[in-house]
Amino acid sequence: MDFVTPRLKFAAAVSLAALVAGLLAGNAPVNAQEFPFGLExxxxxxxxxGSKRIPSLEIGDHGEVVIELWCKGGKxxxxxxGNTIVFVPGAMENRSCPPERAQADDELLAALSDAATWRRQGDFVTLVGPKQLRFRINTN
Known part of the structure; x- marks a missing residue:
């Protein structure tokens, strides 16, 4: 006599699949999946x-960045x-702009380079270093 019904077999299979998925998810770095790769x-x-610009980062799927600052732009x-982050700026395009904006751009690049960790809460990403930088993920 078979005591295992088809319904019980199905429930066991679903439970096993959920257990395996949970174990696999537990082996992945927690924050790596949450970092906004592929987003702006x-x-x-x-x-x-005198400016309509607000600095933005467009992050590619492999961490490549197109950066637009108050005046300068580059890659x-x-x-x-995990929660550790390293930013390496590339060459920046020096556009003609007032000295205070150029200085603000340089300070922002330095703060990005100094960031050592990060955290995400919903649509906000904070890069943490000597100066915290909070970014909003563009969801439109």
Whole structure:
């Protein structure tokens, strides 16, 4: 006599699949899946006088970055391992702009380079270093 019904076999298979999925998810770095690869983020900052720009990062699937600052623009690279982050800026295009915007751009690049860890809460990513930088993920 077979005591295992088809319904019980199905329930056991679903439970096993859920267990395996949970174990596999537990082996992945927690934050690596949450880092906004393939998305664009905008710095939580006020506009500078005389400018409509707010700095943004467009992060590619492999960490490559197109960066637009208050005045300058260029490329860079993010490397992420768990909650650790490294940003390496590339060459920046020097556009003609007032000295205060150029200085703000340089300070922001330095703060990005100094960031050592990161965290994400919903649509916000904070890069943490000597100065915290909070970005909003563009969801539109």
């Amino acid at each position: 983020m905008t710095l939580e900052a006020a506009r500078m006088p 860079g690279q993010f490397s992420v391992a």
